[in-house]
Amino acid sequence: MAQAGRIAGVELGGTKCVVVLATPAGDIVAQETVRTGNEPDAAIGAIAAVLDGWWQDGGFDALGIASFGPVQLDPAAPDYGHITATAKPGWRNTPVMPPLAARYPVPVAFDTDVNGAAMAERRWGAARGLADFAYVTVGTGVGVGSIVNGAPTRGLGHCEAGHMRVARVPGDTFAGACPYHGDCVEGLAAGPAIAARCGRPGEEIAADDPAWALVADALAQMIQALACTNAPRRVLMGGGVIAQRPELIARIDARVRALVGDYLVLPARDYIVEPGLGTAAGPLGPIALALESLD
Template sequence: MAAQAWQPLVAGVELGGTKCVALLASGPDSLRARETIPTTDPAATLAAIEAVLDGWAFDAIGIASFGPLELDAAHPDFGSITATTKPGWTGTSLLRRLAARYGKPIAIQTDVNGAALAEGRWGAAGGLDAHAYITVGTGVGVGIVSGGRPVQGYAHGEAGHMRVPRAAGDAYPGWCRFHGDCVEGLISGPALAERFCCPGSALPDEGPQWDLFVHDLGGLLHNLVVTLAPRRIAIGGGVVTDRPYLFPRLRARLAESLGGYGSFAGYAGELETRLGPPGLGAMAGPLGAIAVGLDALTG
């Protein structure tokens, strides 16, 4: 019998706005361990993550974190969280702290870029060179892959903070403390709770509140498509995961917005396959950290 090929084990850490997930795995079919840790203050949260990792044997570490992050390896704060809406987390070092503790190959990406990489490795974007992942939860993040790698310029993108035309009569000022009525300020979980005076989970499926949600997220989708033309867009996150009925409405809104222009006439006719939930489901985010850790071993 032929010997089975060696597979590296990665300790993947997905840091989210409300919880962190630590995985020990090589991929979706080789999950060895999983732990969930509440996201509180940085000292307590990182200590709890380290307590989990201390009990595991692994070959590399992958970090997929909420941001914004400093991802310029030449910057003194490389691998740290920069100015964020998450109280107490601005300036928190992630990569260098874990690198010093464990001495293993390590890499870091935004949580949405990690999820996009996982979708490209194992999910619905397999074989595609340009695709995107959007999460709508505590915040709104957009991970963009082009040529098989996350898009990176002076900094990683923050498309969740783009501004879009407001619906007629909508005067909500927005939740984002940096930009007010950017997309995150209009449709993230905290924004929905403030805007409609109840948690998003309590909103009725057919409520008029979702008309505004579809309008605002549709504006982001329009701008994303006409700027980057991703071959597939996955939308996940707590606000959307249990609401599959939103996808037909988002597809219709996007098709209408594209207006039959140029090559996007054909694109609009293919939205049933181009715009949908992540192929990895709720595991896209945690497996994103594993994908990032595998990159640390190969890149």
Template sequence: MTTTTAPLVAGIELGGTKCICILARGPDEIEAEERIPTTRPAETLAAVEAVLDRWRGFAALGIASFGPIVIDHASPQYGKISITTKPGWSGTDIAHRLAAHSGVPTGFHTDVVGAALAEARWGAGKGLADLAYVTVGTGIGVGMIAGGIPVDGLTHGELGHIRPVRLPGDDWIGNCSFHGACMEGLAAGPAIAARTGVASQDLPADHRAWDSVAHALGQLCHTLVMTGVPRRIVMGGGVMVGTPHLFPRVRAAMTKSLGGYIPLPEIALTESYIVPPVLGGRAGPLGAIVLGTQALGPDAGDVGHRVLSGR
């Protein structure tokens, strides 16, 4: 009998404050892990390269990065950070530099798409090839996969910046520097703190601000349902995970917003349709492992997350 072993992959989750590097075959076979502060690009990427130099024998590299990033293969900016508020990082080449340094096939996508891939393979969406992952924390981001691969086009999704219908009488201007009262400007952690003067994890469950947060997030889930893609929505991030009372409110808000449209049993069973993550803080790094693993696949040239081969 022939047994197969998952390939050893190096994964990089590049976050706004820290970078997590792991060497793994999966969640139960993590051989090494290191954390690096995200500082200036040259300093951070040099530290990542030093970690990769110490890790020999991996077959591929996966990178799950904070955004916005350029994922359009036709663009000369492909593999780079786009315009970001993080000082010094706009235009930084991530994928090409690390692929060339490691010399192995490299997958590259957003951290939230990475989390979606990991939760679909090993976590709250295990067994489902069509999934949405929503993070509600410092910002709001959404990653979607269909058929086990990211839903890609000209760019990655930015559903954290759609504009929801407001609650009657709620005219707070919001906290997004671009759009004011978009999803992120109404429901992300900094928005909640700006509106109430209290961090989300310390805000009482009966505070009226939660009505606006749940109303907005319910509409985000409504929008995801209307894409026709996710068979489940996994919601993580500090705001969701730190406030379990928010889940039933978001589920109810989505149901109300849908108004009976798309009457599928999977969606009607909201407790199993909108769920917390299983992998927690490991979803991003393990998503990078999935990106690297998929870069090795026989059809890797047809999927949007593959960047290039260092070989």
């Protein structure tokens, strides 16, 4: 891998953007937070102002951008580097990578925020040594970074497993909360879906509330599908919902094993685990992406 002294990264989230400067070892030396808001020009301008300051004060050797999605990841597409069909007001069809890449004569990597976090976990966290794994974040949405042969999956687009539809638990009539698909996994298990189902946010719902069994079932069905298709050797689960209810991991693991039955042989332990980097996986995601561009 080419030697690099400083790496810049942009983690663009739906609420805030974290701009980071780090070493190739993953040590963050500077970090700034920018409000995402509903005006892309203002947010991207503020991001550029932070990066410009670092560029003038010693520069950086590569830039990684990890964005909320969906995004266009095909370099041959005319809208490569754009956010596409997002429900976030103001951001649909917004160019994110092009205006930033044009400012700095360095390699630029662009991917989803969850793929970035997954690659950070592979480089520094709970997926070290693994070429095939999945990173699942359950928060405002359900995002999945599916890593196969050491790289995020490609094809029609990036992984959108959070929007797959799953079998409903008999008797559950909740319509779901996804604006696109209603009762997809995200519409059943993300934070807003839990709040819509129960009438209050997840942090106010008791651990023994029956709603958690429904959340675990939807997520387990999604992971079973991943196990049968991309065959991850480990699944990392994070995000706000899991952070509030970490006991869900054991519940989901047990349900996945029941769904798989004797057909697939899953690791006896440490198959579904918490991320090793914790909340640092997000900001380190674009750093990991940028380092991949230098490999």
